[in-house]
Amino acid sequence: xxxxxxxxxxxxxxxxxxxxxxxxxxxxxxxxxxxxxxxxxxxxxxxxxxxxxxxxxxxxxxxxxxxxxxxxxxxxxxxxxxxxxxxxxxxxxxxxxxxxxxxxxxxxxxxxxxxxxxxxxxxxxxxxxxxxxxxxxxxxxxxxxxxxxxxxxxxxxxxxxxxxxxxxxxxxxxxxxxxxxxxxxxxxxxxxxxxxxxxxxxxxxxxxxxxxxxxxxxxxxxxxxxxxxxxxxxxxxxxxxxxxxxxxxxxxxxxxxxxxxxxxxxxxxxxxxxxxxxxxxxxxxxxxxxxxxxxxxxxxxxxxxxxxxxxxxxxxxxxxxxxxxxxxxxxxxxxxxxxxxxxxxxxxxxxxxxxxxxxxxxxxxxxxxxxxxxxxxxxxxxxxxxxxxxxxxxxxxxxxxxxxxxxxxxxxxxxxxxxxxxxx
Amino acid sequence: xxxxxxxxxxxxxxxxxxxxxxxxxxxxxxxxxxxxxxxxxxxxxxxxxxxxxxxxxxxxxxxxxxxxx
Numbered sequence: 001x002x003x004x005x006x007x008x009x010x011x012x013x014x015x016x017x018x019x020x021x022x023x024x025x026x027x028x029x030x031x032x033x034x035x036x037x038x039x040x041x042x043x044x045x046x047x048x049x050x051x052x053x054x055x056x057x058x059x060x061x062x063x064x065x066x067x068x069x070x071x072x073x074x075x076x077x078x079x080x081x082x083x084x085x086x087x088x089x090x091x092x093x094x095x096x097x098x099x100x101x102x103x104x105x106x107x108x109x110x111x112x113x114x115x116x117x118x119x120x121x122x123x124x125x126x127x128x129x130x131x132x133x134x135x136x137x138x139x140x141x142x143x144x145x146x147x148x149x150x151x152x153x154x155x156x157x158x159x160x161x162x163x164x165x166x167x168x169x170x171x172x173x174x175x176x177x178x179x180x181x182x183x184x185x186x187x188x189x190x191x192x193x194x195x196x197x198x199x200x201x202x203x204x205x206x207x208x209x210x211x212x213x214x215x216x217x218x219x220x221x222x223x224x225x226x227x228x229x230x231x232x233x234x235x236x237x238x239x240x241x242x243x244x245x246x247x248x249x250x251x252x253x254x255x256x257x258x259x260x261x262x263x264x265x266x267x268x269x270x271x272x273x274x275x276x277x278x279x280x281x282x283x284x285x286x287x288x289x290x291x292x293x294x295x296x297x298x299x300x301x302x303x304x305x306x307x308x309x310x311x312x313x314x315x316x317x318x319x320x321x322x323x324x325x326x327x328x329x330x331x332x333x334x335x336x337x338x339x340x341x342x343x344x345x346x347x348x349x350x351x352x353x354x355x356x357x358x359x360x361x362x363x364x365x366x367x368x369x370x371x372x373x374x375x376x377x378x379x380x381x382x383x384x385x386x387x388x389x390x391x392x393x394x395x396x397x398x399x400x401x402x403x404x405x406x407x408x409x410x411x412x413x414x415x416x417x418x419x420x421x422x423x424x
Numbered sequence: 425x426x427x428x429x430x431x432x433x434x435x436x437x438x439x440x441x442x443x444x445x446x447x448x449x450x451x452x453x454x455x456x457x458x459x460x461x462x463x464x465x466x467x468x469x470x471x472x473x474x475x476x477x478x479x480x481x482x483x484x485x486x487x488x489x490x491x492x493x
Contacts (some may be wrong), residue, residue: 049428049460056457062447069426069485255426330449340431345452347436371453387455391435 009283010035012322013094015084016249017041017109017273019049020288020311022068024108025076027319037076038102040094040230042111042249045135046070051308052107054163055342057169060142066135084111084200087256089281099206105283107323108263109253109273110315112289113246113306123217128224130241132160143239145171149239152176155214156243157184159341162197164241164345165206176207176235178214188339190354190424193374193386196367197348200245201242204344242409246306248290259283264304270330271318285322287314297383297402298353307339336402340391349394352384352401358423361408364393373397376424377407425463425486433481439452440473441483448473 012028014021018062025037041047049066057064086095087109094100115131118124128264130141145152145168152168154161157179168175177184184201185194201210209229213232217240218226219410226236250260259266259276265285268272271293286293288311294300313335320331338351357376364387365372373393381404385397400409408421427447429440436454440447447459447466462470464486474482 051431061457062459066428067426067461068428069483070488071485072488074488143433229457309430338432340434342431342451342455342457345429345455347452347454379492387438391454393436395435401461 008325009033009322011104012106012108013104014039014108014110014271015094016108016112016145016288016289016290017043017047017078017080018110018112018311020110020112020315021045021108021161021310021317022070023075023108024287024319024322026202026227027316028322029071029075031320031323033323034287035105037074037077037080040082040084040096040102041080043134043136044081046078046080047409049363050133052136054132054160057138058145058167060143064135064139064142067266074221074315077082081390084252084290087253087284089256089258089284092283103161107284108310108315108318109286109290109320110288111249111252113248116242119121120217124242125218126217126219127222128237128239129217131238131295132164132241132243132245141239144239145173147172149237151235151237152241152298152366153178153235153237154241154243157181157186157210158243158245159185159339159343161241161243162201163343164243164342165201166204167245168205169204169344169395174207175205175364176209176237177201177207180211182211184210188223188350188356189348189374189386190357192360192424193320193367193423195372197343198315200344200346200370208405214236246289248288248304248412265290265303267291267293267307269294269296269300269332269334270321271314271333272321281305285318285361286404287311293338295353296332297336298417303353305337307337310335330422331357335396342391346388347391348388349391350384350386351394351398352376354384354386354424355379357383357424359407360422361419363397363419364390375400375409376406377421380407381405382407382409382415413417425464425484427443427458427460427470427482427484429458430481430483431456435479439476439478443473443476449456458465458468475480475481 115133183191184198188375251258273284289306292304295303317333359377
């Protein structure tokens with residue numbers, strides 16, 4: 001059965017009360033939905049913003065309360081601190097952990113991700129070993145930062161690892177950053193710019209270890225005292241933050257019939273959930289970090305991205321499609337991936353997908369000045385643009401990325417130096 | 425109040441920093457740091473910042489009724 005949604009909805013249920021869930025709820029009201037709207041969240045907090053957690057919240061700047069603004073016309077019921085435990089697509093109900101059952105006419109799945117736990121549970125439970133994903137994580141870690149740790153070990157070569165390392169340096173805390181790969185941030189930025197960020201981190205006093213892995217954690221009386229690396233070296237540290245990625249919250253969908261696994265909850269380009277047998281589930285939608293969908297900017301490859309901008313855009317597309325009647329066209333989710341990171345006083349931004357790029361050209365500024373826009377090319381097409389401290393010029397390249405404009409871009413324009421095409 | 429800035433949109437024109445200097449700060453050339461939960465007393469200042477932003481990146485709303493920070 002791939003019939004359209006069944007009549008105008010009276011009850012909409014959003015499972016997931018973070019950025020995607022709240023954005024969808026706001027969009028539903030903005031589109032005129034006047035029925036009952038319920039948001040279910042596993043955390044006890046009202047929807048809050050996560051990007052500041054690794055930066056200003058850890059550093060203790062301004063308020064740690066990053067609760068997202070809610071419009072007065074939202075009129076939503078929040079069921080917080082009660083995770084969903086089961087979905088029955090036939091009965092159109094979601095069961096919560098407290099046993100209550102919520103019926104829906106339309107459902108949005110926006111359960112997001114959680115921090116990937118450190119794989120060794122004994123080490124993970126040591127005093128001083130942290131992950132960072134929630135407000136509560138940030139509050140606990142921030143308290144430990146205030147107490148003045150001897151040294152922090154960060155595990156993971158992604159943006160959160162670098163942002164926390166930057167925060168440590170702002171607070172004058174010694175920090176070692178362990179990156180398993182030979183280059184940091186290579187998947188997001190490519191080896192060239194990832195390497196540049198690594199160099200900047202080192203200049204700011206981060207003890208950056210490339211190709212480094214932990215053999216074991218050392219402890220005394222249940223407290224972390226240090227780590228021993230695979231090459232035998234020991235680093236004394238009383239705090240460790242494992243920033244080793246995220247796990248998608250899909251366990252509650254077991255038995256629902258939806259195509260959901262560790263790669264995310266599969267949906268089509270209109271955010272409609274898909275069953276394991278390939279059928280579209282007309283009244284169930286997916287958005288945010290947990291969604292896996294065909295990305296038109298990557299040849300319709302199935303992707304899941306953990307980006308703030310995508311969570312909002314996909315939630316808004318899903319909301320429109322939840323309300324679309326038989327005569328209304330569906331909205332394609334065609335958001336161009338984008339993200340930002342702030343670290344070491346720099347703002348790094350990216351639009352498009354740099355993964356798989358085969359060439360790079362700096363089109364504004366210079367790497368030496370640490371102020372530039374660089375374009376990424378793949379097989380003669382422009383696929384992404386990255387900037388450091390040049391956010392004003394980045395949007396100018398979005399159209400080129402959307403249409404896959406030829407790469408290299410026009411050369412010899414009077415307002416730019418000769419472009420040098422480099423390895424990415 | 426509750427404030428969120430779409431930092432994908434933000435282009436560091438710093439107009440919010442002039443409008444509400446106690447609640448918006450630039451670290452370095454472009455890294456905007458802001459108060460996500462300013463006091464209700466700062467409302468006029470915050471709203472000036474919202475309107476001053478040339479890329480409309482700032483959302484600021486009063487705390488929902490019955491909720492205080």
